[in-house]
Amino acid sequence: MGDQQFKRSYRFAFFSSLYITLFLSAFLLLIEYIFFEINWQSLLIFTIVCYVLAFLVIQLRIEHFIYKRVKAVYDSVTLLDSSLLQEERVTTDMATLTKEVEKFARDKKIEIEGLRVRENYRKEFMGNVSHELKTPLFTVQGYILTLLDGALKDKKVRKKYLKRASKGVDRLLYIVNDLDMITKLEAGDLHLYKEDFDIIEVIKNVFELLEMKAEKKEISLNFDKNYSSIFVNADKERIQQVLTNLIVNSIKYGKKSGTTELSIEDLDSGKVLIRITDNGEGIDEEHIPRLFERFYRVDKSGSRQEGGSGLGLSIVKHIIEAHDEKIYVESDFGVGSEFSFTIKKAKDTREAETSIEDQVV
Structure with missing residues (x-):
């Protein structure tokens, strides 16, 4: 490995110095042979010194030449910071230069x-x-x-x-x-006004607001079970908007006489996971990665007939991310879809749960 590195890094300087030394040594030998008596000891010293000096000069000049030329290329490319090119990294090692150029090409690509x-x-x-x-x-x-x-x-x-x-x-x-x-x-210009509120009450309000819309398609809006008050800390108005957009979406793409079910799961991380599940049309897997893009529609014609701005899911994603939370989607085409997002529980609720756990222990 060391020999390969040596050959790759200094091959040019090695052979150039060797050729120069052999030429000068032969020339000196010829001069001594013709005009003087041959002194083999001095000839050997001259050969060694000549080779070392030639190697150093050629190596240093090549390094300086390559550095100046490569740095000039880097400086001429305004998209690349020329400070990335450090002098100690620029040598006659073509592999190093090749890696630099390949890295530059990959970055640009x-x-x-x-x-x-x-x-x-x-x-x-x-x-x-x-x-x-x-x-x-x-x-x-x-x-x-x-x-x-x-x-x-x-x-x-x-x-x-x-x-x-x-x-x-x-x-x-x-x-x-x-x-x-x-x-x-x-x-980032929309400021959130976080407060503690009962998420169950908000969900019930959304159900009441969308009751008539759901009845037109004979879709029932319900919880998976009876919930007591669950207090969370977030922007109440924005979370209500998230719930409204997701439930409207489930009604819009739901089947006649279908259901939209809402469930809440308590997480160990001091958060709750809110799920909105329906048994509607479902979404093809190919559409899921682009589902939260602005104006992206799974069904280009049907969704426009249903109305809406085409921005609902994108707004939902941005509001949830503004709360530093996550939104998830799972769907089987022809079976139904489930949208879920996390939300932080109210501090008093978390403290109460901790207190209860301590008492049990």
């Missing part, structure tokens, strides 16, 4: 692939935004133009079309508000 992914995501996002906004805009425009073309005089038609135009405007506001919220969440 990863960076380019990342930029390409972001560019594709940007194009897709802009296309989705355009589509989502155009639909209600064209709806509103169509009704207004119809009224301007003469339908304005008919009171029944006027009232009907104005109501429909109003619904289109409401949808536009809904999308814009969701976009504004997700922008603030991503920028």
